[in-house]
Amino acid sequence: MALLRTWLIITAAMLLMWQSSSFASEQITIIIGSWAFEQKSAKNLDVELFLTEHGVGIQATADNVTLAEPIGQLNKVSLTCTQFQLLSERYSCKQGTVAFLHAELGSQKLKFSIKAKPQTNNYDVKVNGLRLAEADISFTAKLANNNWHVLLNIPQASLIQIVSFVSPFLPIDKIDLLKDWSYGSDLNIDAELQGRETQLEKATIKLIASELNVSDIEGKYVTEASSLNIELDVTKSNHSWQWQADVNIPSGQAYGEPVFLDFSETPLSLNASGIWHQDLNHIVVKQATIIHVDIAELNAQFTSDFKQFNDLDLTIKKTEINNLYPIWIQPFLVDTAVANLELAGQIGLNFQLQDDGYQIEMELSDVFIDDEEGRFGLYDLKGSLGWTTLHEALPSDLTWQGGYVYAIPIGKSKIVAEAKESQFKLQQTWTLPILDGDLQLNEFSLYRPENGETQWSFDGLLTPISMESLSSVLEWPTLHGKLSGVIPKVSYQNQHIQVEGALLVKLFGGTTIVKNLQLDTPFGALPQLYANVDIKNLDLETLTRTFDFGKITGKLDGQLNQLRLSNWQPVAFDARFYTPEGDKSKRRISQKAVENLSQIGGGAGGILSRSFLRFFEDFSYQRLGLSCKLANDVCEMTGVSEAEQGYYIVKGGGLPPRINVVGYTRRVGWTDLIERLKSVSQSSGPVIQ
Amino acid sequence: MKLVKWFTGSMTTALMLVSCVTINIYFPAAAAEKAADRIIEDVWGPATAPEEQVEPGAEQQSQLLSSPSAGEQVAIQVLNWLITPATAAEANLNINSPAITAIQSKMKARHNQLKSFYASGAVGLTSKGLITVRDAKAIALKDRNKVKGLVADENKDRNALYAEIARANGHPEWQADIQATFASRWVQKAAKGWWYNNGSSWQQK
Numbered sequence: 093m094a095l096l097r098t099w100l101i102i103t104a105a106m107l108l109m110w111q112s113s114s115f116a117s118e119q120i121t122i123i124i125g126s127w128a129f130e131q132k133s134a135k136n137l138d139v140e141l142f143l144t145e146h147g148v149g150i151q152a153t154a155d156n157v158t159l160a161e162p163i164g165q166l167n168k169v170s171l172t173c174t175q176f177q178l179l180s181e182r183y184s185c186k187q188g189t190v191a192f193l194h195a196e197l198g199s200q201k202l203k204f205s206i207k208a209k210p211q212t213n214n215y216d217v218k219v220n221g222l223r224l225a226e227a228d229i230s231f232t233a234k235l236a237n238n239n240w241h242v243l244l245n246i247p248q249a250s251l252i253q254i255v256s257f258v259s260p261f262l263p264i265d266k267i268d269l270l271k272d273w274s275y276g277s278d279l280n281i282d283a284e285l286q287g288r289e290t291q292l293e294k295a296t297i298k299l300i301a302s303e304l305n306v307s308d309i310e311g312k313y314v315t316e317a318s319s320l321n322i323e324l325d326v327t328k329s330n331h332s333w334q335w336q337a338d339v340n341i342p343s344g345q346a347y348g349e350p351v352f353l354d355f356s357e358t359p360l361s362l363n364a365s366g367i368w369h370q371d372l373n374h375i376v377v378k379q380a381t382i383i384h385v386d387i388a389e390l391n392a393q394f395t396s397d398f399k400q401f402n403d404l405d406l407t408i409k410k411t412e413i414n415n416l417y418p419i420w421i422q423p424f425l426v427d428t429a430v431a432n433l434e435l436a437g438q439i440g441l442n443f444q445l446q447d448d449g450y451q452i453e454m455e456l457s458d459v460f461i462d463d464e465e466g467r468f469g470l471y472d473l474k475g476s477l478g479w480t481t482l483h484e485a486l487p488s489d490l491t492w493q494g495g496y497v498y499a500i501p502i503g504k505s506k507i508v509a510e511a512k513e514s515q516f517k518l519q520q521t522w523t524l525p526i527l528d529g530d531l532q533l534n535e536f537s538l539y540r541p542e543n544g545e546t547q548w549s550f551d552g553l554l555t556p557i558s559m560e561s562l563s564s565v566l567e568w569p570t571l572h573g574k575l576s577g578v579i580p581k582v583s584y585q586n587q588h589i590q591v592e593g594a595l596l597v598k599l600f601g602g603t604t605i606v607k608n609l610q611l612d613t614p615f616g617a618l619p620q621l622y623a624n625v626d627i628k629n630l631d632l633e634t635l636t637r638t639f640d641f642g643k644i645t646g647k648l649d650g651q652l653n654q655l656r657l658s659n660w661q662p663v664a665f666d667a668r669f670y671t672p673e674g675d676k677s678k679r680r681i682s683q684k685a686v687e688n689l690s691q692i693g694g695g696a697g698g699i700l701s702r703s704f705l706r707f708f709e710d711f712s713y714q715r716l717g718l719s720c721k722l723a724n725d726v727c728e729m730t731g732v733s734e735a736e737q738g739y740y741i742v743k744g745g746g747l748p749p750r751i752n753v754v755g756y757t758r759r760v761g762w763t764d765l766i767e768r769l770k771s772v773s774q775s776s777g778p779v780i781q
Numbered sequence: 782m783k784l785v786k787w788f789t790g791s792m793t794t795a796l797m798l799v800s801c802v803t804i805n806i807y808f809p810a811a812a813a814e815k816a817a818d819r820i821i822e823d824v825w826g827p828a829t830a831p832e833e834q835v836e837p838g839a840e841q842q843s844q845l846l847s848s849p850s851a852g853e854q855v856a857i858q859v860l861n862w863l864i865t866p867a868t869a870a871e872a873n874l875n876i877n878s879p880a881i882t883a884i885q886s887k888m889k890a891r892h893n894q895l896k897s898f899y900a901s902g903a904v905g906l907t908s909k910g911l912i913t914v915r916d917a918k919a920i921a922l923k924d925r926n927k928v929k930g931l932v933a934d935e936n937k938d939r940n941a942l943y944a945e946i947a948r949a950n951g952h953p954e955w956q957a958d959i960q961a962t963f964a965s966r967w968v969q970k971a972a973k974g975w976w977y978n979n980g981s982s983w984q985q986k
Binding site: 307310311312314316345346347350352354422423426427431432613616617618620656658659661663664723724725763 | 875877878879880883884887916917918922923925926929930933934937938940941942944945948949950951
């Protein structure tokens, strides 16, 4: 602005000076050694007036001319006007040139025209060929009774040159800031400026930037080959500015950590208006609409002191979540359980920021979520989900038709809850169908302190789930029985889930109790599950039939202590299975079972069938048992008691024929053992006594 | 008398050792290096650097750890007798568990995507046995988030791997030692031209 004003003053001043030293004559030459008038002065002023076809011509030179600030001193000044008219109270020059040297503007040679009525302070000036920042600038300026109006055109300018031109006028902190950035762009600027005296009152600026390449030193904020169209209207009223802006970014790419935008694929436009309180350094955005084509439409209102937002109200209109997620949501979720999702459906969002906190409200319609790693999914989500750090409660009402956690399907469910002061609480029992049973959650509450880790807890009840359906989804052999439990408390903190109480599994006619269940990093790289398991009174006949192991009758007790599953595979436990003390049931073991048991203990198959014992279908036993302490991929095995050089897996007793099965291998590779359990392997045979 | 003197002398050494024993003495440094090398060679494949001389500092340390002096040996034997042998014995490091194998194969698959970013210097090896985006500007804008995701996933797996090796070997407290061993082996095995951080600055192999 100052620049334009400067030029207006230069030209006007030159002509004023010229006017005051001209005479009507065929040719007059005036040489003035030194001249001064008000704030203007000139040295070695040489003015020549001559008659031309169109009237009077004028040619003037001076070694230097000093004009009012901000122009200051011009050196080697020369001025020519070939169509000069001087009438009563006005003059004009239809075509003129002026050349000079200036400390900041460099060497300039301009074309100009002027119509002036000095007495009424009325000027009309056109200037072409002003070279600034390697750009060719032209403008027209009208001054009437201290009101001025300027039309400025810079058809091709370089951002680098403009920045280097304005740098000397910037405060030192801004210059330091610029050092951390690289930038470049071709600019086309059209501006219409209106004002009074030294004040700008209205401006319309159209800027077209092409090949916009900007980057900070770390590459966190970058644009590449972008084009940008900006249209800005500002009007002054009292001490504030009413403004309206339209921004279009039709091509190029940008990265503002962590969001990457490819404008060629999805152009972005912004329309905004508001008030800028210049003296308070405060901006009010009355409305801002960002349209990210095919992705989202965002409306916002806010106020800001250019450091932070105050009273922000932001709404994303309902949009396709699969378009929104990869660009605007996923980049913020790196390293979380929801970092890679496949999504469908629509989502709308409202975010409100107030002085004492914020709230977010999401509207979901027909949303389908699938974790790309297949760990969880939810289908046909509908309803609203709210979160707030404010005192005023925000309700949530969410339903879904189904889903899964790992291999376990979950059914249709509904959550009615309320958020308040960074806490999310159920308003009614949340029933989550799991297979043919339910997990009923009471008192579920989730808390996320500012800058803290999320924690949640609930107490609940697991109504019986049939083991048939559970074993089927887990691709286990079909198990018969029920899984149920009362869960006094499940809590989550620091990626650690702790289940207090016990899960009860009614299995194979006995009871299995799972205690001290804990989960570390449930959705991490290697989920860890810890538990202790007690087994009571399992019916061996049902068990062996289920696993097609060969028939064994009798009961079985056991403990599986310090069980650790890493990535859902057992990697450590201390297990012991044995005939319960004082077992009164009939204890028989079939040939096939003997063969299989002996193989677990490191024996070979087919021994019985090759001996006379093949004539017996089954044998009676007194006790059987096997323990395995798994660590380091090795199972340390023992049986019910020690035998010579080995251990008894089955100790014969009762009515003949009796049988003892003795194991000799004490250390078995776990993988081997699993293989042995799965099929027959070759090794030294069992000793049959 | 001589026997009493010897015994008191040894006991003093033993007690002194007891007072300054740390679990690191029994951390199987050499075995950990071998285990790390096996995993690194599998994950990175043959593109990595040929085996180089182990840094003298590290070698001395592992010798010190695995070969105590004669006097210390006697003392350790007494210690073995005093405390349970299992605690004092130098352990082997087992890396054969389904969880380790699973994570290793995930890292191996990911390496195909990360390789070119190591080579370009965009991604570097940290002194903590992890990786980081070293020079974001070396990555095309459209790939930056992909690389950030890869780096985060890799670090998640690496942390899980170090923890799992320690746990699988029954010594969760070894995690930091295992991580430190891996940190030096990753650098040792890195291909020419890759960048690593030595704790204070970035260096190129």
